[in-house]
Amino acid sequence: MSASETARENAQQTLIDAYAKLLTCVRQMHELANAEQWAELIEQRTHYVMSVEALRSRDAETVLDEAARKRKAELLEGILEHDVEIRRRLVARRDELGKLISVSQRQRNLHRAYAPQQGEVAGFDVPSDQEKGLT
Secondary structure, eight states: OOHHHHHHHHHHHHHHHHHHHHHHHHHHHHHHHHTTOHHHHHHHHHHHHHHHHHHHHHHHHOOOOHHHHHHHHHHHHHHHHHHHHHHHHHHHHHHHHHHHHHHHHHHHHHHHHHHHHHHHHHHHHSOOHHHHTOO
8 A cells, every 4th residue: 555545544534533523522412402501512512613614624635435425424414413403402492592581571671661650659658757747
């Protein structure tokens, strides 16, 4: 085996290993989403995005043989399946947070609308010192 063939095989294996690491990472992210561990998920997602960016240039430079292309396709399929489920969970969480924000805003608006009136009503209920004849 020539040096160039060895280098090509090493480059292929490095690329496939990088995709396998991405699959492991996205599996962990899926578990975090299912466990509703949102802060950890976001942190993991940051590392995932950086790994994808690093992989992008390596992928463009590496020529794969048929077996490596097939393995890459299998890994990508797994990555995408998990990614779809993570996104589904994130959308559900976003919707849940949106509802909570809406309820909170309505409560705040009600408080703003009725709190001043409650103060005025309380003022009518409590007689002043003058009304009590204490001055």
